[in-house]
Amino acid sequence: MVDTEQMRIKEHENRIRSGYMWALFCAVLWGLWYIPGTVVWTIEPFTGMLEEVSGMISGDGPLVIVAALVTAFNALTVIIALMVWNGTLLRLPELGRTLREFKPCSKWFLIGSVCGGPIAIFGSFMAMAFIGGAFAAVAGLLYPGVGSITANLWYGEKITKRAAVGILVIIAGGVTIFGGGLINDIQSAEGVAWLGYLGGAMAALGWGLEGAIAGVGLEVSESDTGLTARFVFELLLWWIIIIPALAIAGFPMYEYAIQVFQPIPLLVMVFAGITFGFCYVSWYKSFPLIGVGRGQGVANLYGLMSIIFLFLFLGSTPAWTVFVGGLLCIAGAFIMFTEESLEIETLRG
């Protein structure tokens, strides 16, 4: 006689383990995304566009306008990667069904896309432009705090004591990285790149809220289709509302958008699309398995991954506060990782 109880526990442990595995994949891919994200600021047509827009408006505005075009192309290449993914998994009909259920289901992905796209991803590109890739990456590290607290207050998602400790350590890591750079900036002659810090804060807030909001939509939809629905909305936001609005305001959006279709910028944007698209696939897959808070907590290792990748590929060495903060983030993720899996048999309180 096989002990069904033992088998059930084993099945449950496997489920939690695969949830953590997905979250870890997300961290690696997300870390890789900061390479194209940083490189994009050094290549044509974006450098040329920055120059032209700088002649139209002064101050920090031009970088923000270019960041809008970069984010819009990021959304476009992500959607191409996701369509291929859904096509392979035979999910395209399910995607149509999910999008049609606007009121009960896909409206959550629309709201999530606003938080994730024009707030978080756009904010990240701003932070990359004003301060740099490593900073942009670690600035976003605070988002699991926002995500788990929102999910807890809104629909009572469980946060065990251990998970709470892990989240706190991760946040301490994020603060170290943020604070270190800010103190340096204040002391330097060039002054503080406030818009970069604002971008970093937007990343943390946007991604945290997106996770919690998407959690509601994911309850009644599949993760692959839910995620694609979220990017369909983001794509529409950029290409139907924001880019045309900027073009009407007189900025050369379409002129430079056409110029992106050359080998180098296209390669960089496709690299961004693939890494970011699949990082999101893994991210959304981990949520139903281990919950929004824990999924975000482990995925947070992206902060450290990005520092390693940026060092390996671009040779940029960040400040020591970034290393200390990165180590704290790993420690926090491991505190969450070692949680007794039966404590999270059901994710809701």
Place this chain on the structure above:
Amino acid sequence: MAKRPFKFRLLELCTDEEPHWNNDLVNQVAKEYGAENNKFMKETLNFDLIELAAFGFLQDIEQKVDDEGVWLKGALLHKYVITDYGKARAQDACLGPDIGLKKKREAGEI
């Protein structure tokens, strides 16, 4: 009538408030969506059930070993029943106010 997403339909089948084995639910939905012979699709649907249980919509009330190989020989079969939370969310989220009320109706409350 247009078909609805998989999870909506799985949840709808559970709103009779009776317990269901996972293989029965999966086979029923796979048949309705023309995927009765698609093993991959059935795995996906089974995973949807696991997710619905993880979110607290369904409760896993009984397990037995699949000795006959109706799902996967040697693996566990799960029996699910809809929870109050599942009913509440199903009503406001995807299936309208008149579902999951079989027991109330039988009790003459409505």
